[in-house]
Amino acid sequence: xxxxxxxxxxxxxxxxxxxxxxxxxxxxxxxxxxxxxxxxxxxxxxxxxxxxxxxxxxxxxxxxxxxxxxxxxxxxxxxxxxxxxxxxxxxxxxxxxxxxxxxxxxxxxxxxxxxxxxxxxxxxxxxxxxxxxxxxxxxxxxxxxxxxxxxxxxxxxxxxxxxxxx
Numbered sequence: 001x002x003x004x005x006x007x008x009x010x011x012x013x014x015x016x017x018x019x020x021x022x023x024x025x026x027x028x029x030x031x032x033x034x035x036x037x038x039x040x041x042x043x044x045x046x047x048x049x050x051x052x053x054x055x056x057x058x059x060x061x062x063x064x065x066x067x068x069x070x071x072x073x074x075x076x077x078x079x080x081x082x083x084x085x086x087x088x089x090x091x092x093x094x095x096x097x098x099x100x101x102x103x104x105x106x107x108x109x110x111x112x113x114x115x116x117x118x119x120x121x122x123x124x125x126x127x128x129x130x131x132x133x134x135x136x137x138x139x140x141x142x143x144x145x146x147x148x149x150x151x152x153x154x155x156x157x158x159x160x161x162x163x164x165x166x
Contacts, residue, residue: 003063006155007054010070010148014047017144024137030129035084039141042077046070046148053155063159067152074149081145084138 021040024030032040053066129136135143 003155003159004054004057007050010050010151011047011054014043018043035080039077039080042073046073060160063156067156070152071149074145078142078145081138081142085142088136
């Protein structure tokens with residue numbers, strides 16, 4: 001497989017997922033919670049890694065570097081999505097109370113305090129709106145982060161196996 005095409009495919013998948021998230025937000029009225037927004041940032045970062053790798057067309061060592069960066073983006077996103085799925089699985093009496101919006105927290109709190117509040121989660125993060133095949137948006141995000149993280153590592157493995165080009 002041409003790894004450059006693989007990187008283009010990874011970028012296209014990230015772009016499609018972000019586009020679908022925007023569709024759900026602006027057409028279906030599914031407003032994103034703070035954890036959703038952070039997951040979008042992770043998809044953007046992962047998409048940028050795929051795009052830069054597609055433009056660069058790395059060989060063996062470069063592919064490993066992109067796999068590390070892409071893997072870190074995917075792991076971060078998977079961690080956020082897993083936390084989100086966990087919040088959605090809580091019984092109603094254990095769901096944290098709704099907190100202030102992300103824009104308010106960015107204005108009022110220092111960065112680390114804001115991150116702590118977002119990662120703790122809130123009642124709005126526990127709501128599960130759109131579902132497909134029994135998975136919520138957060139569940140599908142987790143699946144895609146795992147798949148794309150594995151894919152970027154697989155692309156590096158393919159590049160490492162390929163014969164060197166002069």
